[in-house]
Amino acid sequence: MSSSEFGTDGVPLSWYNICADLGFALPSDLSSSQSTKTADRLRIPMSLLRQERSRARWIPIPEDVVDKYRQWRPTPLRRARALEDALETSCRLYYKYEGGNVSGSHKLNTAVAQAYFYRRAGRRRLTVGTGAGQWGTAIAAACAMFGLDCRVFMVRSSYEAKPHRKTMMELFGAEVVPSPSGSTEYGRRSLASGSDTGGSLGVALAEAVEDGMAPHSAFCAGSGETYALLHQSVIGLETHMQLEELEDRADVVVGSLGAGSNLGGIALPFLGSSLRGGPKLRVVSVEPAACPKLTRGRYAYDYTDASETSPLQKMYTLGHAFAPPTMHAAGLRYHGTSKLISALYARNYLEAVAYPQKAVFESAEIFARAEGIIPAPESAHAIHGARLIAAAADRNGDPRTIVICLSGHGLLDLGAYDAFHSGEMTDVDVSDEQIESSLAALPARRFRER
Amino acid sequence: MSSSEFGTDGVPLSWYNICADLGFALPSDLSSSQSTKTADRLRIPMSLLRQERSRARWIPIPEDVVDKYRQWRPTPLRRARALEDALETSCRLYYKYEGGNVSGSHKLNTAVAQAYFYRRAGRRRLTVGTGAGQWGTAIAAACAMFGLDCRVFMVRSSYEAKPHRKTMMELFGAEVVPSPSGSTEYGRRSLASGSDTGGSLGVALAEAVEDGMAPHSAFCAGSGETYALLHQSVIGLETHMQLEELEDRADVVVGSLGAGSNLGGIALPFLGSSLRGGPKLRVVSVEPAACPKLTRGRYAYDYTDASETSPLQKMYTLGHAFAPPTMHAAGLRYHGTSKLISALYARNYLEAVAYPQKAVFESAEIFARAEGIIPAPESAHAIHGARLIAAAADRNGDPRTIVICLSGHGLLDLGAYDAFHSGEMTDVDVSDEQIESSLAALPARRFRER
Numbered sequence: 001m002s003s004s005e006f007g008t009d010g011v012p013l014s015w016y017n018i019c020a021d022l023g024f025a026l027p028s029d030l031s032s033s034q035s036t037k038t039a040d041r042l043r044i045p046m047s048l049l050r051q052e053r054s055r056a057r058w059i060p061i062p063e064d065v066v067d068k069y070r071q072w073r074p075t076p077l078r079r080a081r082a083l084e085d086a087l088e089t090s091c092r093l094y095y096k097y098e099g100g101n102v103s104g105s106h107k108l109n110t111a112v113a114q115a116y117f118y119r120r121a122g123r124r125r126l127t128v129g130t131g132a133g134q135w136g137t138a139i140a141a142a143c144a145m146f147g148l149d150c151r152v153f154m155v156r157s158s159y160e161a162k163p164h165r166k167t168m169m170e171l172f173g174a175e176v177v178p179s180p181s182g183s184t185e186y187g188r189r190s191l192a193s194g195s196d197t198g199g200s201l202g203v204a205l206a207e208a209v210e211d212g213m214a215p216h217s218a219f220c221a222g223s224g225e226t227y228a229l230l231h232q233s234v235i236g237l238e239t240h241m242q243l244e245e246l247e248d249r250a251d252v253v254v255g256s257l258g259a260g261s262n263l264g265g266i267a268l269p270f271l272g273s274s275l276r277g278g279p280k281l282r283v284v285s286v287e288p289a290a291c292p293k294l295t296r297g298r299y300a301y302d303y304t305d306a307s308e309t310s311p312l313q314k315m316y317t318l319g320h321a322f323a324p325p326t327m328h329a330a331g332l333r334y335h336g337t338s339k340l341i342s343a344l345y346a347r348n349y350l351e352a353v354a355y356p357q358k359a360v361f362e363s364a365e366i367f368a369r370a371e372g373i374i375p376a377p378e379s380a381h382a383i384h385g386a387r388l389i390a391a392a393a394d395r396n397g398d399p400r401t402i403v404i405c406l407s408g409h410g411l412l413d414l415g416a417y418d419a420f421h422s423g424e425m426t427d428v429d430v431s432d433e434q435i436e437s438s439l440a441a442l443p444a445r446r447f448r449e450r
Numbered sequence: 451m452s453s454s455e456f457g458t459d460g461v462p463l464s465w466y467n468i469c470a471d472l473g474f475a476l477p478s479d480l481s482s483s484q485s486t487k488t489a490d491r492l493r494i495p496m497s498l499l500r501q502e503r504s505r506a507r508w509i510p511i512p513e514d515v516v517d518k519y520r521q522w523r524p525t526p527l528r529r530a531r532a533l534e535d536a537l538e539t540s541c542r543l544y545y546k547y548e549g550g551n552v553s554g555s556h557k558l559n560t561a562v563a564q565a566y567f568y569r570r571a572g573r574r575r576l577t578v579g580t581g582a583g584q585w586g587t588a589i590a591a592a593c594a595m596f597g598l599d600c601r602v603f604m605v606r607s608s609y610e611a612k613p614h615r616k617t618m619m620e621l622f623g624a625e626v627v628p629s630p631s632g633s634t635e636y637g638r639r640s641l642a643s644g645s646d647t648g649g650s651l652g653v654a655l656a657e658a659v660e661d662g663m664a665p666h667s668a669f670c671a672g673s674g675e676t677y678a679l680l681h682q683s684v685i686g687l688e689t690h691m692q693l694e695e696l697e698d699r700a701d702v703v704v705g706s707l708g709a710g711s712n713l714g715g716i717a718l719p720f721l722g723s724s725l726r727g728g729p730k731l732r733v734v735s736v737e738p739a740a741c742p743k744l745t746r747g748r749y750a751y752d753y754t755d756a757s758e759t760s761p762l763q764k765m766y767t768l769g770h771a772f773a774p775p776t777m778h779a780a781g782l783r784y785h786g787t788s789k790l791i792s793a794l795y796a797r798n799y800l801e802a803v804a805y806p807q808k809a810v811f812e813s814a815e816i817f818a819r820a821e822g823i824i825p826a827p828e829s830a831h832a833i834h835g836a837r838l839i840a841a842a843a844d845r846n847g848d849p850r851t852i853v854i855c856l857s858g859h860g861l862l863d864l865g866a867y868d869a870f871h872s873g874e875m876t877d878v879d880v881s882d883e884q885i886e887s888s889l890a891a892l893p894a895r896r897f898r899e900r
Binding site for chain 1: 521522528532550551552554591594595613614617618620621622623815818819821822823824861862864865867868871
């Protein structure tokens with residue numbers, strides 16, 4: 001098969017695996033004896049591990065997953081004409097909108113796939129850790145679709161500040177536990193230490209990993225795994241075809257960067273087409289200035305969680321001990337990013353920029369007024385990036401076609417907009433010293449390849 | 451033209467006016483000297499008044515309005531297969547989803563049309579009253595699209611309890627004023643009386659009417675006007691065509707009932723087709739037991755607002771002095787309903803049922819888990835009605851095709867779901883005495899026809 005197949009309704013029937021088109025392999029993960037034990041007990045289904053290691057370009061999407069996708073896919077690709085007018089740009093701006101499903105973000109694309117494979121592997125119950133709640137919501141919805149029980153460890157400060165996310169997860173039948181909790185050893189230790197009762201994503205993940213070792217259960221890793229990026233390729237595959245139907249072509253693809261799944265989802269199918277001789281294009285990652293892993297981090301082996309029990313991945317990281325300042329795009333606060341995105345960035349397949357949140361919200365507000373969608377604070381980073389790219393292209397007298405991944409809506413983030421609107425929002429800065437001290441705690445390379 | 455025209459993208463190019471196919475005229479409005487003065491000063495554009503009085507079957511939608519509709523129309527009609535499974539019904543259930551636009555409900559369909567016609571008539575600023583905030587959000591978004599200023603008088607208790615609605619309206623550039631306010635005479639009187647500082651929709655509307663008399667301004671009536679139902683016909687026109695494309699046919703159309711615009715929007719094009727010799731079908735209105743205008747009100751002339759300054763409309767009403775108990779479907783708390791819906795109900799074109807909120811939320815939760823959309827509490831009434839209709843059809847061994855108007859999403863109503871889920875929700879009852887005493891205050895017929 002030379003390109004993806006689509007159903008007559010435009011839903012992709014296979015995922016795109018860029019590893020087939022790369023001239024290099026991703027660095028292997030490393031493990032300590034502790035993390036080997038963890039990995040063995042994580043019980044990731046063989047089907048997902050095979051996807052992770054596959055060199056096949058096209059991986060058929062199981063029919064049951066395609067059926068679920070049809071509830072909200074294909075998602076719209078819209079020409080942002082009103083935004084173009086508002087920005088007075090000669091560039092053509094498009095956005096791919098992934099916020100129209102029940103979870104409100106692109107995360108459901110991989111959540112349903114993961115729930116499907118875990119269920120087929122005999123698991124009856126999934127555990128996850130969630131910060132702001134997007135990943136938890138997506139997994140809760142996916143578990144409801146496939147009849148799995150679900151327990152979500154939610155960072156306590158978010159649990160208290162964002163009760164609506166909890167309500168949504170409970171609506172889908174999930175049990176939501178504020179973390180640190182008394183229900184795991186790690187949580188109890190964390191509570192006893194008394195240092196961190198508001199919780200953190202690292203602690204929530206560690207609790208979910210521990211709880212996932214219960215019978216018939218499994219911990220469901222977040223959105224930065226290579227197989228998660230594979231599942232997200234439906235975004236870029238659809239966008240590519242939709243642009244073709246509009247007889248247009250992307251010069252620049254822009255996505256915000258957290259763990260990497262929305263940027264990877266939209267960009268990798270375009271990059272792959274380019275690697276196979278198609279037109280060249282720029283891929284631009286936009287991260288928050290408060291959590292600048294690509295722009296200020298180091299390409300090194302690091303843990304993906306704070307408890308130092310996960311295998312180590314080679315990735316751009318600020319150090320697993322890095323505590324990003326509180327900010328409104330909570331979904332972008334992860335200290336590292338996917339090893340696939342990292343490897344591509346290290347080889348200059350991607351560009352990266354970082355912006356402070358007030359500038360990002362200014363662009364979000366212009367977008368909302370023009371296009372009638374309130375962007376998630378995370379997605380707003382991509383909008384702001386596109387706005388600056390368009391302005392630069394206009395200055396150069398060289399208008400471009402720019403595609404934005406609008407990964408989710410901001411209807412559960414209106415408090416952040418209120419803070420911006422009322423002038424209460426401040427920009428949060430990260431000092432070189434903070435990054436240096438966190439990077440100094442990176443693990444020494446004393447682990448064996450897995 | 452014998453049927454509506456659609457753009458190649460499926461967006462209707464004309465509205466459907468059922469008055470052309472009815473064998474009777476709607477009862478004229480009546481006015482006191484006070485309300486004549488008000489009506490003269492309301493400055494409703496001639497274009498809207500002509501639509502209100504038109505006997506033409508198809509009224510072309512202005513190109514600028516069709517362009518705005520294209521941001522979110524055509525909206526999806528989905529077969530609710532997962533819901534059918536969950537309910538174990540042999541009926542075919544469909545839902546038309548109107549929650550995918552920025553305002554989150556069907557109200558934007560008429561808001562953009564009204565903003566367009568007011569602007570064309572030279573107005574620069576619109577004023578509205580809003581209770582829960584849906585209408586205010588829709589008008590704020592529409593004003594942003596057409597470059598109009600907007601002031602929203604929002605019932606103070608909602609303003610305080612639902613800050614996110616306010617944030618959304620402000621995001622679209624509207625000024626949101628808690629009502630009663632000090633900025634109108636009516637508001638100041640209301641504040642001075644000290645009796646009603648939490649506000650009510652009646653007071654907010656009266657304030658908006660007064661403020662709308664300022665230069666270059668206009669008060670924008672809510673969603674029960676006949677021209678608002680005309681604009682909403684896009685819902686039913688699309689649904690009718692989408693069902694045809696699926697080679698299916700509606701036996702029953704179900705909508706929730708507030709002022710009448712979503713029920714009218716989906717049902718009137720079907721009723722009209724039936725009146726012109728097409729297949730017969732049932733139209734079922736579902737109202738909350740706490741505000742039962744069709745099922746327990748009287749068909750009589752009444753004011754549409756609490757300040758007794760509006761013209762009188764003949765409608766099913768619980769009396770303009772009726773104070774419905776607090777409930778979660780705040781958008782269905784209006785004491786009356788549209789004169790068009792009322793006239794059709796009086797002539798048995800529609801059926802009406804009323805249900806208490808806990809039963810409604812139970813159905814909403816089943817729907818959310820199955821279909822992946824969290825319904826607005828208002829829309830959930832239609833889902834509950836459809837569920838009971840399906841159960842009855844199954845018992846009769848006569849499965850039917852049932853179409854639900856899912857008028858909006860519930861992402862800003864998660865507090866209500868939390869109350870249901872935690873067992874804190876109670877049903878609210880209305881006594882016969884309360885209704886009788888409110889109906890006793892109906893105006894005597896001492897007004898002249900307008």
